[in-house]
Amino acid sequence: MVTFSIKSYFFWTPFSVVETENNSFVCDKSDDWKIPALEYIEKRNQRRLNKLSRLVLYSAIKCTTPEKRNYVTVLSSRNGEINNALRILQDISNDELVSPQMFVNSVYNMPFAYYSIFFGNNLPSSAIASSESSLGYGFLEAVLNLKRFPGYDVLLTCADFPLENELGVLNDKSCLPYSFSVIISNDNYGDNRISFDYEMLKDGNRRNDVPDAVKFYYSFLKQDKEIFISETSDSRFTWKKQSL
């Protein structure tokens, strides 16, 4: 078990999410939504940003301040840029030229590469994907980075889009667009001390209603609940609020 503090967090989804009595969630999805405008990045610098980068940057900017944007960063995204990767593969298979811009944006860690360019962040960055466990493994990577780079806080952003076009059939019920950023630190920081644990399972039980990041925000961070557990078929992550 490891402990850390949450210094700041920000969550965005275009839909309203409600927790029902039996600890499950409902979400009023629609096709009519857009990513909010980005602040602190000049318009002309925004034109190359793809949807995932805009989504990641939106919550990352909201979670940080203009006075401090320098963080070790971790991106965790279940789908990443797979929508664009498929378009690139289709162009290649059709013997067509690949858009250079699309190719650049298909690199998994591109959102935080843009963050580094725009805000001069010179600290390490990593990106992971782990299917429905992406929140848990994102935290695991972030916590490891707290140990690897003592003295630095870590900005973890979890963001996703539903799969599109031909890949859309693979969406499960939990797919919805969201962006969640959190800054974690080894410093003691008020009441926001959290313990975090991870164990491997053989027969875990998964409830697929909304992504873990959405549950984590609504159920754990915004309410008085002391414990949040995320379980998949092969892993269980536990977050627990620590009393000082």
Next chain:
Amino acid sequence: MNEELKKELKEFLIKELSLEDVTVDDIKNDERLFNEGLGLDSIDALELGVAIQKKYGIKLKGKSDKEIKSYFSSIDSLAEFISRNLESNS
């Protein structure tokens, strides 16, 4: 020179290069597209080359850097290059 093609190219440029704050009227026919003027860069040049090949079927392979620079220098030169290639292909 074909004014319709120039207008089409301006719209094409705005769409393909996501020039959100630029309108067709903002782009002058003889204005430089790269560096000064519209301020496009090398990645835009690559993107534009691919987009032109896809839309008009015109390949830049085999052309020298100097030639490509001259074709892409303004809307006037780009329209002239495209219309000349379309005529020779028809």
